[in-house]
Amino acid sequence: MRRKPTGRTSTNSRSPAFQAPIFNITSIAILGGVFVLGVGIGIAFSSTATFTPTNVASREFIDTKAPNPDICVQYGASAMVMDTRLFVTLNPFNVYVAQPSMRPGCVLRTNNWAILEQRKLISGDQVRECKNRLNTFGYTGDLGQKPEISCIYQNEAAKNFFITDPGAVTAPQETDRF
Helix, strand or coil, X not given: CCCCCXXXXXXXXXXXXXXXXXXXXXXXHHHHHHHHHHHHHHHHHHHCCCCCCCCCCCHHHHHHHCCCHHHHHHHEEEEEEEECCEEEEECCEEEEECCCEEEEEEEECHHHCHHHHHCCCCCHHHHHHHHHCCCEXXXXXXXXXXXXXXXXXXXXXXXXXXXXXXXXXXXXXXXXXX
């Protein structure tokens, strides 16, 4: 007696579980390496120091552009100074803002005002008046030329939201008060 065929056909193809994968391990490793390399290059490009005035992205860049950078960094802090004008109309009430100008500047710590006094850039009356209001001095322009010096107020309400986020490293407390 012969057996009846069951209706199955025999083929030489492998079952779906044993077919060659679309990506083998070598190609996955190469693609992973290219991805990691791309991320690394992207981080390197975005975190390098810039030395163009169109992109001020680091404290070091601001420190080098401050007036008298050696004095400023040693006795105070470099700053970006913004000069702007506001126009307020009362009828109708509107506020108009002129285009601000940005310049490099320096804020001196209160115990370093003698630098300005020795160079005869501020008088004793100016020092007394500024000290009575618990302010400090800031300037733009070279100290050897004719700098613009102002008695400035440290705004305690202004917060740096970049250092209050979880995981952020906070600045040392002694650098907070000028």
